[in-house]
Amino acid sequence: MSGGMPPLRNRYLAAGFIVFMYLLIGALLAGLLAAGFSGGEVGTGVAALVGGGLGAAFGVWRLHRTPEEERADDHLY
8 A cells, every 4th residue: 555655655645645536536537527418517516526426435445445465554664
């Protein structure tokens, strides 16, 4: 779970970063999809919020399903 960048060596910061990135990806994809099909600003915003929530939930689920050995800190810092 440890990243190469020093701030991501902390497992909680790394987990937060992963969840945040899934949130952004979900919001982006849902917003683009809604904008392509509807063209309305309100629908795009709602889709981006829902996509962000689903993306964050998926990130949390992925972290929870990762085996403990892979999430363990390497204590190299």
